[in-house]
Amino acid sequence: MEIPYTVSERPDTGLNNVKIGIWLFLASEIMLFGALFASYILLRVGATKWPDGSSILSVPMAFTNTMVLISSSVTMVMAWASLMEKKLGRYRLFMGLTIVLGLAFLVIKFFEYRAKFHHGLHPSTSTFMALYFTLTGLHAAHVAGGIGINAYLWGPGLKLWERAPQQFTNRVETAGLFWHFVDLVWIFLFPVLYLL
Amino acid sequence: MSTESHTVDIQKHVRWYLRVFAALMILTVVTVAVSYLELTTRLAVAVALFIATIKGSLVACYFMHLISERKFIYTVLIVTVIFFVAMLLGPVMTQINSAGA
Numbered sequence: 222m223e224i225p226y227t228v229s230e231r232p233d234t235g236l237n238n239v240k241i242g243i244w245l246f247l248a249s250e251i252m253l254f255g256a257l258f259a260s261y262i263l264l265r266v267g268a269t270k271w272p273d274g275s276s277i278l279s280v281p282m283a284f285t286n287t288m289v290l291i292s293s294s295v296t297m298v299m300a301w302a303s304l305m306e307k308k309l310g311r312y313r314l315f316m317g318l319t320i321v322l323g324l325a326f327l328v329i330k331f332f333e334y335r336a337k338f339h340h341g342l343h344p345s346t347s348t349f350m351a352l353y354f355t356l357t358g359l360h361a362a363h364v365a366g367g368i369g370i371n372a373y374l375w376g377p378g379l380k381l382w383e384r385a386p387q388q389f390t391n392r393v394e395t396a397g398l399f400w401h402f403v404d405l406v407w408i409f410l411f412p413v414l415y416l417l
Numbered sequence: 418m419s420t421e422s423h424t425v426d427i428q429k430h431v432r433w434y435l436r437v438f439a440a441l442m443i444l445t446v447v448t449v450a451v452s453y454l455e456l457t458t459r460l461a462v463a464v465a466l467f468i469a470t471i472k473g474s475l476v477a478c479y480f481m482h483l484i485s486e487r488k489f490i491y492t493v494l495i496v497t498v499i500f501f502v503a504m505l506l507g508p509v510m511t512q513i514n515s516a517g518a
Contacts, residue, residue: 234489248496248497251498251501255500259508291445299434302434397481411448412448413469416449417452
C-alpha cells in the first residue's frame with residue numbers, strides 16, 4: 222500500500238507535512254540536548270573545582286572538527302540549492318562532499334577518543350570526562366545518523382528524483398535541517414567543553 | 418514565478434550561504450583566540466556563549482531558512498525555547514537555594 226504524500230503546503234499551516242514533522246522532531250532534540258546542557262551546568266556550578274578543558278582535551282583537533290562541520294553545513298545547503306536549480310550533477314557533488322566531511326569529522330573524533338583512552342581517560346575517570354564522552358558521544362551518534370540519511374539520498378534514494386523531483390527536494394531539505402541542527406549543537410559544545 | 422527569476426532567487430540565496438560560511442569561519446577563529454586571553458571565568462563564559470549564539474543564529478536563520486519561515490514553526494520554537502530556558506534555570510535555582518541555605 223502506498224502511503225499518500227503531498228508535496229504541496231497545507232492551507233492551515235502554510236507548510237508541507239514533512240517540514241512540520243522535522244521541526245517537531247528537532248524541538249524534541251533541543252530538549253534532549255538541553256537536558257544534558259542543564260546537567261552540565263548543575264554539575265559544574267556544584268563542583269568545588271573544575272578542570273580547564275583545553276588542558277585535557279585537544280583544542281586543535283576540535284577546532285579542525287568545527288571547521289569541517291561548518292563546511293559540511295555549507296555543502297549540504299548547496300546540495301539543496303543545486304536541486305532547486307535542477308542541477309543533478311552539482312547536487313551529487315555537494316551531497317558527496319557533505320558525506321565525506323561528515324566522515325572526516327567522525328575519523329578525527331575517533332583519533333581524539335583513542336588518544337583519551339590511551340592516556341587512561343575514560344567516562345568513569347571524572348565528572349568532566351563523563352560529561353565529555355556523553356555529550357560528544359551523543360553528538361557523534363547524530364553525525365553518524367545524518368551521514369546514513371545523506372548517503373541514502375546520494376545513492377539509492379536518488380531514484381525518487383526521476384519520479385517525483387519536488388518530493389525528493391523536500392527530503393533533501395529535511396535531511397539538511399537535521400544536519401544543520403547537528404552543526405548548531407557542535408557550535409555550543411565546542412566552547413563549553415574545550416575552551417571554558 | 419518564471420524559471421529564470423526562480424534561478425536568480427536561488428543564486429541570491431547561494432551568495433548569502435557563502436557570506437555566512439565566511440562569517441562562521443571567522444567567528445570560530447575569534448572564539449579560539451579569545452580563549453587565550455586571560456579573562457575571568459565569568460567573562461570568558463559570557464564571551465564564548467555570545468559568539469556561539471551569533472554563530473548558531475546564523476546557521477538557524479540562513480542555512481535552516483528560519484529567517485523566511487512560516488508562523489507555525491515559530492510557534493513550535495517559542496514553546497520549545499520556553500521549556501528549554503526553564504530546564505536551564507533549574508540548576509541555577511538550585512544554586513541560589515543552596516547559597517541561601
